Amino acid sequence: MTLLIPSNHQDLIEHVRHVLSLAQSVGFDIDDIQISEVKESDVIHIDDSERRQIISSDLLSVQMNNKADYRLHYHHGFVESDFPKVIQSMTLGDVYIDVHSEFERKDIWSCREEVIKASSGALSLTDAQEHFAWFIVSIVLDFPLEDAVMLARAGSVSHETWPSKREQFFTPVIENSHLAIKVGWAVRASTSVFPTLSKSSLGLYPVVDNVEWIERLLKQGIKTIQLRIKDPDYPNLAQKIQKAIQLGEQYNAQVFINDYWQLAIEYGAFGVHLGQEDIETADLTLLASNNIALGLSTHGYYELLRVVQIHPSYIALGHIFPTTTKVMPSRPQGLVRLALYQQLIDSIQYGEKLGYPTVAIGGIDLQTAKPVWDCGVTSLAVVRALTLAADTQHVINEFSLIMAGERDGLR
Structure with missing residues (x-):
């Protein structure tokens, strides 16, 4: 260049x-x-x-x-x-x-x-x-x-x-x-209070597209999971979301519903995850009044500093590496930027402490998990690393070992 x-x-x-x-x-x-x-x-x-x-x-x-x-x-x-x-x-x-x-x-x-x-x-x-x-x-x-x-x-x-x-x-x-x-949420939502999460509660964070995967992974010890169904015409969508929420209650897990915030409110979800486009139309004040945890996607400095004004429960940082599971409007962030975003987040007030819980997402697998974890994030979101695994319990255990170990020289 x-x-x-x-x-x-x-x-x-x-x-x-x-x-x-x-x-x-x-x-x-x-x-x-x-x-x-x-x-x-x-x-x-x-x-x-x-x-x-x-x-x-x-x-x-x-x-x-x-x-x-x-x-x-x-x-x-x-x-x-x-x-x-x-x-x-x-x-x-x-x-x-x-x-x-x-x-x-x-x-x-x-x-x-x-x-x-x-x-x-x-x-x-x-x-x-x-x-x-x-x-x-x-x-x-x-x-x-x-x-x-x-x-x-x-x-x-x-x-x-x-x-x-x-x-x-x-x-x-x-x-x-x-x-x-x-912005639709600007004035009212900036005074809303979403539930705060302990950083230790997030752990490994699978993102899956059906209820069967939610049940299977919760049985294997996963405590935070997201249901992301891209198709709004998905058969029996409302029933699937209701079932996912019920499974979360059954296994004492934090189940986040991606996008469908009205159904999440209707069935009493633990949490909702929204993208940047979704927050323009969602009623964030209503979500907060129902004590629903809120996770928000970000892809850089501007979006990060924009969303902290509405005090979400956690911030997702991505996508870190190239991914085929979703069409992304931004380029992969990489490890250097991830570490810089994390440093900034660690200086921002979250409840009575400094530093929002953060979820790194995008192309993370067992080979890349350690360097991502070393950037200081709170949680690792995974998709294909689990859904394509021959032995999901083994993969979960391997991720758990990485996340329980010492972080090497935070960037």
């Missing part, structure tokens, strides 16, 4: 080199990233074998390159109340940094057509070049736009280290009339 930076921006080049060294210090592989200086250019080019990406900014040129994939506006002069008009002309890749409002600063961006996202915090940006360098490196490391924006802001606070503390990050905005940001 080649990173092409205009040669007349030496301060930026040095900042980029520094951030790359910080990335290397936490485990990212930067050996194939080459920085080249180019003359007569007013944009950043990121070239690899798959694609070319262009980053434009008013730090590089007064005239923004409209063909760029990302356009960072630092010298825009807008305040938050201007944005009902500004967002009408925003397109994919527009990022406005340090927008002033009455009591805080906001970073505002367009992730895709007509979808505006934002994050907010108290601190004003002090070094735009440093911030821009963090954004560039985040894109080079293949973070999605929303995570690159979050990391750039946090990195310009942490300075000499990779950001790992909650107070270094801005907070994703979940409700704002000026920005037309409105």
Whole structure:
């Protein structure tokens, strides 16, 4: 991969080199990233074998390159109340940094057509070049736009280290009339209280698609399990969910129902697991009032910091490795990112303690379980590692040995 930076921006080049060294210090592989200086250019080019990406900014040129994939506006002069008009002309890749409002600063961006996202915090940006360098490196490391924006802001606070503390990050905005940001659960759910779980209660966490597997695995000692039936037209769906919940009660186990939260409420489920899309429509306040535990899927910094505002019972981190059990909108996270997300989560308040219970998911088997466990997660979610096993009890026992052992050098 080649990173092409205009040669007349030496301060930026040095900042980029520094951030790359910080990335290397936490485990990212930067050996194939080459920085080249180019003359007569007013944009950043990121070239690899798959694609070319262009980053434009008013730090590089007064005239923004409209063909760029990302356009960072630092010298825009807008305040938050201007944005009902500004967002009408925003397109994919527009990022406005340090927008002033009455009591805080906001970073505002367009992730895709007509979808505006934002994050907010108290601190004003002090070094735009440093911030821009963090954004560039985040894109080079293949973070999605929303995570690159979050990391750039946090990195310009942490300075000499990779950001790992909650107070270094801005907070994703979940409700704002000026920005037309409105999430169904935002206001009420942020004050809801979901049951907290002891980290030791999760253990090995199978995710299965039928009740027969639930009964079989509960008989073999599993204490946390999820029923994930993808097809809403699945025959006798309600009865299957009811049976799964009854099995959980029979074996004193924590059975989570994926997605079908209305049926989970109707039949008194222990817990519900929802994806990012599901939380837009689910009545989270109703779930909380029924004392149903809530697990939420996340795929990066932005989503993680977004969902902790509704205080779920646990946070799923994934997908860690490539998986064939589900079509995923994101790329595999890998071990380095998993460890970094875990460090951040360990700094976030959960009930009276620090650190949410976390469930790593995606492509985990007996060969990969140990390095995943060493990242500090609370639980390992498995699918094919059990459902395709010739001897499920043996596999359960092997996972249990891994999770009961010492963790090697937490990342």
